[in-house]
Amino acid sequence: MKKFKERLSGRIFFTLALSSISALALITVFIISQGAPLIAEVGIIKFIFGMEWAPSRGEFGIFPMIIGSVTVTLGAAVIGVPVGICCSVFLAEFAPPAMSNLFRPAIQLLAGIPSVVYGFWGLLFVVPAVRNLFGGPGLSILTGSIILGIMILPTVISISEVSILALPRQYKEGALALGMTHWQTIYAVMLPAAKSGIVAAVILGIGRAVGETMAVIMVLGNAVAVPESILDPVRTLTTNIGIEMGYASGEHQQALFATGIVLFVAIMILNSFAQYVTRRK
């Protein structure tokens, strides 16, 4: 009887674990089955590098949206990564325990704010601020980058901090024992030693930025055009799906699923790169 219970509980856990994997499999199969035929029909080169997105005329080129995603994501990295890494160094090396005990949950809270709230806040505060300070419509790459830069902070900070804290104490001691200052020890020994973890943190942060939809939909302006400056509005791959999926049908809908495939592949590449970097010794 006891043995039977043991076996049964094992089965139950296995089934439940399997269901989460099979959800992934179902989604993947569904996206590919819906999107792949259109890519085949239009041609992958024309789909990815096509400049024209006009579903009513049967033009499905997503290049402007790729530019949108890439620029906004890069902007988010430029803003969020230095801040995030400095913050993690501060928490791991400088902050007195009382302060880091305050900072850490606060940063976790930042991750818990719903993205629509970020978007709403961005629309009400960041958009007018950018418009007043730099001109243009305010709905722009810059605004989206600021919002996303803040949104990737928890990812960048927590993973970088863990990788700094995971370093053998002997590295730090060895560097200090050579008469290096605390700061020299950090930038010449500890950060290079924690490089793989920090790179992974950055990549995962970028992955988060690429996939974000709701927050940026509200602040990017969503124009399907190749931007000329960071003050121009853009549309990203995700926001394109978010905006048009509600009314799309037929080929148009397929084209949006095909956009999903592109996103899916991009995120997979980023994540496997992050995995590769952390596992490499």
Next chain:
Amino acid sequence: MAEKKLVPNQSIKLRTRSLNLYYGAFHALGDITMDIYDRSITAIIGPSGCGKSTLLRVFNRMNDLIPSVRVEGEVLLDDLSVYGKNADVVSLRKKVGMVFQRPNVFPKNIYDNIAIGPKKHGIKRLSQLDEIVERSLAQVALWDEVKDDLKKPGLELTPGQQQRLCIARAIAVEPEVILMDESCSALDPESTMKIEELMFSLMERYAIIIVTHNMEQALRVSDMAAFLMIGQDRIGQLVEYGPTIGMFSTPKDKRTEDYITGRFG
């Protein structure tokens, strides 16, 4: 093997006067007064947990990394107060190098492991750095083994080579004192022998202080020996300090005799 003098005919490099060290409320070292001679090897011996490493880490203020540590009394390097108000920890550690129990080679190549110290102390010229790297590696008898792959990661060397690399890294910043915290305990006998030979050659230029669990090693390499033990008040104290040969042949204290003859510890 170098001939050991009964009393090193050398000047005094380091002194402690009524040194007391506390970890928070815990009194770890009690009233330690000793003189450490230049150009000689001093061994700190004693049972586990008696404060040997703590005492060693007083000399380069490595204990500062533990927030609750408090030091009373005086420690002098030449005439410089180690714990004085104007003491500069960074320049102290440049003068008092340290080799740890386990080789702690940085995850960098061999060259950079050696060059990082001098670089941070302001040496920028590549030819000068090349020279320091070669000289330091030659001093630890590692140059011939690695001269053709200085760009190889230091962590790919054998543990014995890694520990010699760490010693080379320490002497590359031209210290005056070298602290070795059980630096052979993680190594095989052959590597241990190489490092002991190295100690003898380094002794000609530096004051060397070692912590060791190995009585034979203390007897083989050291000129002076300090025996530390936890007293009845649970405070680590200096039971006996004197020339190694004298201590091992005719210990003055019964506890020293019991320890070095292997009756406890």
